Amino acid sequence: MALLSVRDLQVDFTTRNGRVTAVNRISFDVESGKITAIIGESGSGKSVCCYSLLGLLPTPPASVEHGTAHFEGRDLLAMSEAQLREIRGRDIAMIFQDPMTCLNPYMTIGEQLIEPLVYHRKVSKAAARERALELLGEVGLRDPAATIDQYPHQFSGGMRQRVMIAMALINEPKLLIADEPTTALDVTIQAQILALVAELQRKRNIGVIFISHDLSVVADIADEIVVMEKGHLVERGDRAAIFERAEHPYTRKLLDAIPAGSKAPSSEVRDDLITVNHLCTWFGQGRGREPLRAVDDVSFTIQRGEVLGLVGESGSGKSTIGRSLLRLVPVTSGEVLFDGTDVTALEGVALKQMRRRMQMIFQDPYASLNPRMSVYDTLAEPLLLHGIESRKTVEQGVLKLMDDVGLARAFVRKYPHEFSGGQRQRIAIGRALATRPEFVVADEPVSALDVTIQAQILELMLELGREYGLTMLFVSHDLAVVRHIADRILVLFKGKVVEQGTGETLFERPQQEYTRQLLQSIPGRALLA
Amino acid sequence: MWRFIGGRLLQAIPVILAVITVTFFLVRVAPGGPFDSEKAVIPEVKAALEAQYRLDLPLGQQYLAYLRDLAAGELGPSFKYPGRSVNELIAAGLPATAELGAYALLVAVLLGGLAGVIASLKPNSAQDYIPMSVAMIGICMPTFLLGPLLVLVFGIHLEWLPVSGWGDIPGDKLLPSLTLGAAYAAYIARLGRAGMLEVMSQDYIRTARAKGLPEWQVVTRHALRGGLIPVVAFLGPAFAGLLAGSFVVETIFQIPGLGRFYVQAAFNRDYTMILGTTVFLSTLIVLFNLLSDILAAWLNPRLRAQYGEA
Numbered sequence: 001m002a003l004l005s006v007r008d009l010q011v012d013f014t015t016r017n018g019r020v021t022a023v024n025r026i027s028f029d030v031e032s033g034k035i036t037a038i039i040g041e042s043g044s045g046k047s048v049c050c051y052s053l054l055g056l057l058p059t060p061p062a063s064v065e066h067g068t069a070h071f072e073g074r075d076l077l078a079m080s081e082a083q084l085r086e087i088r089g090r091d092i093a094m095i096f097q098d099p100m101t102c103l104n105p106y107m108t109i110g111e112q113l114i115e116p117l118v119y120h121r122k123v124s125k126a127a128a129r130e131r132a133l134e135l136l137g138e139v140g141l142r143d144p145a146a147t148i149d150q151y152p153h154q155f156s157g158g159m160r161q162r163v164m165i166a167m168a169l170i171n172e173p174k175l176l177i178a179d180e181p182t183t184a185l186d187v188t189i190q191a192q193i194l195a196l197v198a199e200l201q202r203k204r205n206i207g208v209i210f211i212s213h214d215l216s217v218v219a220d221i222a223d224e225i226v227v228m229e230k231g232h233l234v235e236r237g238d239r240a241a242i243f244e245r246a247e248h249p250y251t252r253k254l255l256d257a258i259p260a261g262s263k264a265p266s267s268e269v270r271d272d273l274i275t276v277n278h279l280c281t282w283f284g285q286g287r288g289r290e291p292l293r294a295v296d297d298v299s300f301t302i303q304r305g306e307v308l309g310l311v312g313e314s315g316s317g318k319s320t321i322g323r324s325l326l327r328l329v330p331v332t333s334g335e336v337l338f339d340g341t342d343v344t345a346l347e348g349v350a351l352k353q354m355r356r357r358m359q360m361i362f363q364d365p366y367a368s369l370n371p372r373m374s375v376y377d378t379l380a381e382p383l384l385l386h387g388i389e390s391r392k393t394v395e396q397g398v399l400k401l402m403d404d405v406g407l408a409r410a411f412v413r414k415y416p417h418e419f420s421g422g423q424r425q426r427i428a429i430g431r432a433l434a435t436r437p438e439f440v441v442a443d444e445p446v447s448a449l450d451v452t453i454q455a456q457i458l459e460l461m462l463e464l465g466r467e468y469g470l471t472m473l474f475v476s477h478d479l480a481v482v483r484h485i486a487d488r489i490l491v492l493f494k495g496k497v498v499e500q501g502t503g504e505t506l507f508e509r510p511q512q513e514y515t516r517q518l519l520q521s522i523p524g525r526a527l528l529a
Numbered sequence: 530m531w532r533f534i535g536g537r538l539l540q541a542i543p544v545i546l547a548v549i550t551v552t553f554f555l556v557r558v559a560p561g562g563p564f565d566s567e568k569a570v571i572p573e574v575k576a577a578l579e580a581q582y583r584l585d586l587p588l589g590q591q592y593l594a595y596l597r598d599l600a601a602g603e604l605g606p607s608f609k610y611p612g613r614s615v616n617e618l619i620a621a622g623l624p625a626t627a628e629l630g631a632y633a634l635l636v637a638v639l640l641g642g643l644a645g646v647i648a649s650l651k652p653n654s655a656q657d658y659i660p661m662s663v664a665m666i667g668i669c670m671p672t673f674l675l676g677p678l679l680v681l682v683f684g685i686h687l688e689w690l691p692v693s694g695w696g697d698i699p700g701d702k703l704l705p706s707l708t709l710g711a712a713y714a715a716y717i718a719r720l721g722r723a724g725m726l727e728v729m730s731q732d733y734i735r736t737a738r739a740k741g742l743p744e745w746q747v748v749t750r751h752a753l754r755g756g757l758i759p760v761v762a763f764l765g766p767a768f769a770g771l772l773a774g775s776f777v778v779e780t781i782f783q784i785p786g787l788g789r790f791y792v793q794a795a796f797n798r799d800y801t802m803i804l805g806t807t808v809f810l811s812t813l814i815v816l817f818n819l820l821s822d823i824l825a826a827w828l829n830p831r832l833r834a835q836y837g838e839a
């Protein structure tokens with residue numbers, strides 16, 4: 001008998017515009033000792049489905065309309081809140097997407113870790129602490145005894161997720177629900193966390209539901225895959241069936257969205273638009289303290305019309321390089337020649353004029369757009385500020401930009417919150433292109449997006465790059481994405497360039513150990529080769 | 530941490546100096562002096578009085594002399610209470626005012642905090658609207674209206690509580706504390722509600738629920754600490770405000786506190802008394818602001834680490 005058996009589950013939401021069915025009569029099973037992956041885009045109902053099983057959805061607006069969910073023979077959906085609470089955190093535990101916000105910043109990790117054990121098993125605090133120390137060691141925290149009394153902000157993202165996993169496992173649950181547990185992490189860290197989840201699951205022989213928007217993430221670990229689209233279960237099967245013989249067009253769309261292949265290298269010889277010589281950007285100098293060498297003696301060139309990829313983990317200095325080129329952070333030493341002019345020496349009007357020629361696209365389209373400005377205001381502002389359009393012609397200019405980035409003209413008066421993540425990133429791209437820049441720094445522009453949307457935005461950027469004759473610095477932690485879009489790639493590690501080359505040479509013949517490590521971190525690389 | 534406190538104390542010096550300077554010259558610019566009364570005083574007597582209180586000196590010298598005294602902790606003699614120094618008068622009025630302020634703050638935190646938390650647990654329901662509407666009324670209602678209203682209902686109509694006095698009859702401290710604390714309770718209720726609503730929508734609250742903790746533990750263990758930080762940060766300014774603003778309540782309930790001296794001093798052009806009380810209260814305001822900042826920072830582990838390093 002299956003550990004968890006969901007039948008005909010339907011969850012509705014009551015909204016101002018009437019009822020919406022978020023999960024529409026879906027059925028699936030989870031076996032002990034197996035990983036069942038639920039895959040779908042944002043809004044497909046994959047998370048709602050799992051939260052509803054544990055009564056973690058706010059009701060109202062959510063309501064479970066139909067279905068059963070038998071866990072060890074008892075129907076979760078028929079239980080009272082008190083009965084469910086006994087199961088939550090004891091027999092069924094969860095880990096969440098963003099380990100940054102999912103741990104309580106006001107409590108030490110030790111206090112948070114022992115909580116489920118003390119509450120459910122009535123274990124003494126001292127005994128629970130012993131157990132917590134053991135588990136922290138098992139999930140790979142160095143020196144648990146020294147770190148157990150620290151607060152979440154003292155840990156890196158990957159370490160926090162390890163703490164979350166330890167917290168979920170402390171009661172030895174029979175079922176673990178992991179909701180996009182690696183989406184907020186760098187690829188290298190993601191690979192470690194995936195391996196850890198798979199290892200712990202095998203060792204304990206528990207059932208796992210692994211929720212993700214990205215099929216490639218679960219390619220190496222899933223036993224069963226359930227594909228959801230708009231609340232419906234569209235396809236389900238074992239790993240081989242999904243990856244080799246997917247039938248539903250939506251599943252195939254998800255598979256196609258996985259970035260693969262290198263961009264064909266261009267043979268044209270062009271002049272250098274940007275030359276960076278011995279760039280250093282250090283932070284926190286003074287008072288005899290060792291400065292943080294975010295960028296440490298980096299030199300490279302970017303040809304006119306070229307897309308240069310910059311790859312590295314968090315803290316490798318890749319974003320700082322992008323910001324240094326645009327003078328968004330103070331440069332410590334070195335020079336940045338843009339079309340022959342040293343950008344690091346510019347001041348005042350000259351700097352403003354230079355900035356018009358260089359633009360930036362940020363990672364988070366939720367945070368980088370002003371929520372109180374409509375699309376029209378956002379796009380019209382730079383056009384008017386830099387005198388590209390007059391008051392009379394600005395509307396035409398805005399509509400042209402919207403056409404270019406693939407936004408329907410009807411949306412011109414809407415505000416950022418009315419758009420999806422992908423649409424917002426289109427607005428951000430439109431804003432960056434408004435000043436007709438020659439050079440754009442794209443800082444992780446697709447990292448916050450679902451894979452299918454990611455593929456669309458990458459296509460758009462390639463297309464616009466050609467159309468506008470853009471030179472681009474594309475910053476990302478994800479080698480697979482960079483290979484897809486960049487002509488040449490620099491690999492950064494701790495502020496220094498460790499290797500550079502075309503996507504093809506890096507993937508086929510990596511010279512450095514670190515590059516090899518990055519390559520091995522790409523999930524599901526077996527099926528990309 | 531010490532560096533942070535030291536820095537803040539240093540910043541306070543120019544603030545207080547500015548307060549002294551502005552007050553010193555403003556009270557002298559105001560028409561009338563301490564010894565102008567309807568009855569004509571013999572010019573010799575007036576001159577003698579002015580000489581005694583240094584009023585015959587040029588303004589600049591008066592100012593410097595005052596600063597010298599102040600540096601020695603001496604606030605000078607009162608003009609209207611002959612033979613008594615401002616230090617003595619403040620010392621006489623402070624205990625009642627400080628006690629009143631403390632009780633009022635207690636009322637504000639208990640009532641306001643509770644109302645705010647209760648309201649935040651079921652937003653946009655009756656459980657939210659009722660306490661918040663009461664709080665809105667509390668903010669809008671001036672103490673000179675609320676005080677007499679409470680006296681009328683509980684003192685005169687129901688005869689449950691004494692209508693005036695301080696420490697004479699049991700229970701006479703209740704109505705003044707309630708009157709003074711009401712507006713602050715209302716403000717704290719709104720701050721607490723906003724803080725709690727923000728925290729209750731955080732992901733880590735969902736984590737706490739996923740652990741299977743009962744809702745009251747989710748609220749008390751996980752939400753309160755973060756949710757009430759804005760309230761804690763408000764406590765310092767609130768207490769200083771309660772001390773400085775107790776005049777109306779002290780008058781209504783006949784309480785021998787600092788507030789009454791302060792206002793009378795302004796009417797009497799009692800220069801040293803006005804200055805002395807202003808300096809004393811502004812120092813308190815600075816100190817209490819610092820205290821609540823330290824407390825709020827200490828409650829937030831991230832800030833604690835930052836100040837710990839600095």
